[in-house]
Amino acid sequence: MGKTGVFLDRDGTLNIEKEYLSDPSGLELYPDAAKAVKELNSMKLPVLVLTNQSGIGRGMFTLKVLTAIHDKLKKILKIEAGAVIDALYYCPHLPSDNCNCRKPKLGMIEKAVADTGVNPKISYFIGDKAADIMLGKNAGGKTILVLTGYGRTEKDKLEKKPDFIADNLFAAVTWIKKDLNSNDKS
Numbered sequence: 001m002g003k004t005g006v007f008l009d010r011d012g013t014l015n016i017e018k019e020y021l022s023d024p025s026g027l028e029l030y031p032d033a034a035k036a037v038k039e040l041n042s043m044k045l046p047v048l049v050l051t052n053q054s055g056i057g058r059g060m061f062t063l064k065v066l067t068a069i070h071d072k073l074k075k076i077l078k079i080e081a082g083a084v085i086d087a088l089y090y091c092p093h094l095p096s097d098n099c100n101c102r103k104p105k106l107g108m109i110e111k112a113v114a115d116t117g118v119n120p121k122i123s124y125f126i127g128d129k130a131a132d133i134m135l136g137k138n139a140g141g142k143t144i145l146v147l148t149g150y151g152r153t154e155k156d157k158l159e160k161k162p163d164f165i166a167d168n169l170f171a172a173v174t175w176i177k178k179d180l181n182s183n184d185k186s
């Protein structure tokens with residue numbers, strides 16, 4: 001059966017979208033993003049970040065820089081709210097590479113399932129792009145579009161409706177809490 005987890009997008013969802021963020025000093029979280037992750041930690045839901053980083057494939061930044069950005073992300077989460085990410089996966093490829101990990105393909109999820117025992121079919125997917133929603137639908141889970149980042153424009157590009165549209169990550173987590181409670185009662 002596996003566990004319920006929360007798959008989170010990075011840019012435009014956790015941290016402010018800056019178009020190919022390529023320097024840790026430019027990393028800034030949205031207000032209450034750290035608090036939202038902490039809330040998921042308290043709910044004992046594994047938090048799995050999945051991010052497409054084609055900037056690597058494009059030669060815009062190195063893997064070393066990406067690692068530094070992720071180290072800083074983890075540090076800010078900890079400092080701001082004592083929040084922890086359980087695992088983080090990235091796709092470094094170009095769309096034209098046709099890899100199996102670039103969202104909305106399922107490669108990163110397959111890895112996360114093998115690593116953590118999360119079952120995507122009873123999990124939640126949060127992101128600001130149509131690809132994040134498609135990913136969640138492809139994986140069979142529940143999807144939430146956040147209106148931060150590209151959310152407002154991507155909303156019109158959705159082929160299938162998400163289960164919920166949230167103003168931001170914290171609102172998305174609040175909805176998950178309610179949704180899990182209503183499942184318990186039914």
Ligand SMILES: [Mg+2]
Pocket residue numbers: 009010011012013127128129149
């Ligand atoms: Mg995004």
Ligand SMILES: [Zn+2]
Pocket residue numbers: 091092093099100101102
């Ligand atoms: Zn890839």
